[in-house]
Amino acid sequence: MSEVKKIAVIAGDGIGPEVVAEAEKVLKVTEEIFGYVFETEHALFGGIAIDERGTPLPKDTLEICRSADAVLLGAVGGPKWDNNPKELRPETGLLGIRKALGLFSNLRPAVVFDCLKDASTLKPEVLEGTDLMVVRELTGGIYFGEKLRRQGEFGEEAVDTCVYNVMEVERIVRQAFEIAGKRRKKLASVDKANVLETSRLWREVVNKLAPEYPDVEVEHILVDNCAMQLLRRPSSFDVIVTENMFGDILSDEAAMLTGSIGMLASASMGEGSYGLFEPVHGSAPDIAGQGLANPIATILSVALMFRMTFGYEDAAAAIEAAVAEVLDAGHRTSDIAVDKSKAISTTEMGDLIVAAIRKA
Numbered sequence: 165m166s167e168v169k170k171i172a173v174i175a176g177d178g179i180g181p182e183v184v185a186e187a188e189k190v191l192k193v194t195e196e197i198f199g200y201v202f203e204t205e206h207a208l209f210g211g212i213a214i215d216e217r218g219t220p221l222p223k224d225t226l227e228i229c230r231s232a233d234a235v236l237l238g239a240v241g242g243p244k245w246d247n248n249p250k251e252l253r254p255e256t257g258l259l260g261i262r263k264a265l266g267l268f269s270n271l272r273p274a275v276v277f278d279c280l281k282d283a284s285t286l287k288p289e290v291l292e293g294t295d296l297m298v299v300r301e302l303t304g305g306i307y308f309g310e311k312l313r314r315q316g317e318f319g320e321e322a323v324d325t326c327v328y329n330v331m332e333v334e335r336i337v338r339q340a341f342e343i344a345g346k347r348r349k350k351l352a353s354v355d356k357a358n359v360l361e362t363s364r365l366w367r368e369v370v371n372k373l374a375p376e377y378p379d380v381e382v383e384h385i386l387v388d389n390c391a392m393q394l395l396r397r398p399s400s401f402d403v404i405v406t407e408n409m410f411g412d413i414l415s416d417e418a419a420m421l422t423g424s425i426g427m428l429a430s431a432s433m434g435e436g437s438y439g440l441f442e443p444v445h446g447s448a449p450d451i452a453g454q455g456l457a458n459p460i461a462t463i464l465s466v467a468l469m470f471r472m473t474f475g476y477e478d479a480a481a482a483i484e485a486a487v488a489e490v491l492d493a494g495h496r497t498s499d500i501a502v503d504k505s506k507a508i509s510t511t512e513m514g515d516l517i518v519a520a521i522r523k524a
């Protein structure tokens with residue numbers, strides 16, 4: 165019997181439970197077809213944990229994640245909690261779990277499916293061949309810096325502080341170089357070095373490490389230019405490495421290359437193979453509870469888990485092939501449908517992908 169792999173499952177808020185339910189169907193069919201064994205343990209997290217336990221990140225949830233081999237997360241957040249004090253916001257729990265688990269490296273692949281080119285707002289010829297990976301520093305920068313309010317010369321002021329140290333930059337840049345070395349050997353380092361001191365440190369570190377990776381071509385690009393070039397020449401990008409906030413923004417922009425943020429998976433890793441796997445998107449309160457959510461981002465996050473944490477390349481490839489097969493057959497959730505009248509539901513998309521895995 166295959167070794168039991170423990171997966172902490174966090175559904176979260178909004179569409180989180182809907183898309184995680186589809187991903188759990190994929191876990192089950194993988195056990196059936198490939199003989200792998202998963203022990204899942206659900207944990208409360210985010211807004212629902214605030215409501216039920218008075219904190220977005222209960223201690224037992226962190227323990228469940230720490231004792232697992234990997235974490236599958238849906239999404240957290242919603243208008244209900246937006247005006248809470250900082251410590252009672254779901255997003256604080258998200259930043260907290262990333263920091264607590266040492267997950268400094270957020271990998272966000274964006275690959276254009278040929279059959280989905282018409283789902284993008286960009287011209288098909290511009291999208292041709294787009295296959296990029298955003299490597300986002302995930303536990304530093306302005307999201308984790310000091311935040312305060314104070315009385316200034318002109319009334320109340322708010323302050324957000326951005327800090328990066330050499331160690332934080334080196335470890336994410338090294339990962340990005342190594343990833344680029346296994347891909348098309350091009351690394352675009354994105355910063356705002358013409359203004360920000362943290363970006364000047366970032367660029368110095370990239371330049372210091374570059375000689376260790378002579379086969380990787382390095383491009384330094386300012387974040388505003390990169391945001392524009394992502395729409396102008398997306399297929400020219402291989403690996404993008406950048407700090408936390410820029411990566412957050414650019415990876416959502418990359419969603420439009422693929423047709424929808426409902427297509428974007430992610431892996432949050434530390435130095436080892438342990439990881440937290442979640443869709444790039446959020447809890448989508450505007451469509452929650454309507455069966456509209458595209459589960460593919462979460463299902464492809466399971467494929468990333470199989471590949472990066474468990475080494476189950478066969479199962480990872482089977483999931484990715486099943487997603488491609490279902491999309492090639494013309495099945496679309498509303499976010500990627502040209503003819504919305506033909507759109508299928510979250511559960512129908514999940515069932516079709518499971519059937520395609522089973523049939524393979």
Ligand SMILES: NC(=O)C1=CN([C@@H]2O[C@H](COP(=O)(O)OP(=O)(O)OC[C@H]3O[C@@H](n4cnc5c(N)ncnc54)[C@H](O)[C@@H]3O)[C@@H](O)[C@H]2O)C=CC1
Pocket residue numbers: 179183238239240241242243255258424425426427442443444445446447448449450451456457458459461499
């Ligand atoms: N990792 C996480 O848990 C994240 C949580 N959030 C939280 O989510 C909440 C909503 O944030 P938004 O800015 O609206 O971002 P969002 O990513 O939840 O939604 C942005 C837009 O994309 C659509 N969308 C998102 N996922 C989709 C899917 N799977 N299928 C189809 N359409 C999808 C939504 O309907 C919405 O129109 C906020 O509370 C935010 O803080 C936002 C990003 C990440």
Ligand SMILES: CC(C)CC(=O)C(=O)O
Pocket residue numbers: 255258259307412444
């Ligand atoms: C709380 C936010 C940083 C979540 C988010 O937007 C993300 O991780 O992409």
Ligand SMILES: [Mg+2]
Pocket residue numbers: 412413416444
């Ligand atoms: Mg984001």
